[in-house]
Amino acid sequence: MALRGPKVWLWRWRRNPLKRRADRVEAWVVLGVWTLTVLTGVLAGTSVSRSVEDGLARERVEWRPLVARLAERAPGTATENARVSRAEQVWATARWTAADGSRRSGQLRVPAGSAAGAPVTVWTDSEGRQVTRPVTASQARVRALLIGGVAGLCGAAVPLIAGRALRGRLECRRIDQWDAEWARFGPMWGRTAG
Structure with a gap:
């Protein structure tokens, strides 16, 4: 686990001469994961909610x-x-x-x-x-919203968990790169020009 400094909003998108390629990749991964998480959650929730409400409406008509x-x-x-x-x-x-x-x-x-x-x-x-x-129209609406909400949360969890795993791998890779560079340049700090 890397040491973290104070929280700075949108730090991934700010100009910084010390920012590496891995930091830029992580910034795009975070943006993509959050976008995909929101879209997946909303689409899963609304489609399941509509399906449940349609099924319950069909029951009210047929039963x-x-x-x-x-x-x-x-x-x-x-x-x-x-x-x-x-x-x-x-x-x-x-x-x-x-x-x-x-x-x-x-x-x-x-x-x-x-x-x-x-x-x-x-x-x-x-x-x-x-x-x-059969349930009433208002009961069907509540049931559809609850089931749709749970489906939306479950659907949103998939890209969120995958994104967290990907960020973990990126962070491990970044730490390994820092270790390799430190091993190469760290000993030079002890030399003095003379």
Whole structure:
């Protein structure tokens, strides 16, 4: 690891008679890596975000609610209160007819103690398979932004890590060059003209 002096902004781009070719190469590498990091992060984030939002919008269009009937009495006891909390909901088997006319069945969350034959809502895809309730447009936007943000960060990490590795190699090479020059010119400093 090289010794570093005080931070000077844009030092790589300033004129300096001591600046070597390796310093100029490193300046362009840093600029290229940061540009590539930002572009990769933005492009990955926006494309993944759009893809997720489009997929969730497609689900909202294609998935349909159907009325299903409970095949059995739901476990637990029914409460007198008409509002049932999530904690008072249990899994029970329900049956329904898909859009193509086929009979289907599956497990649904229903109020505890619901009677057999009670109507419940089941969400199905275009092929009649049971799915979860589709997310709303605002929930889809939040989910797309979060997933897109993570994808953007992961995409930006690739050129950033590669750039750090390249800069490390350049620095090792520069240190080796300094060592070679020091070995060549260092002994001359002890001579005096006389």
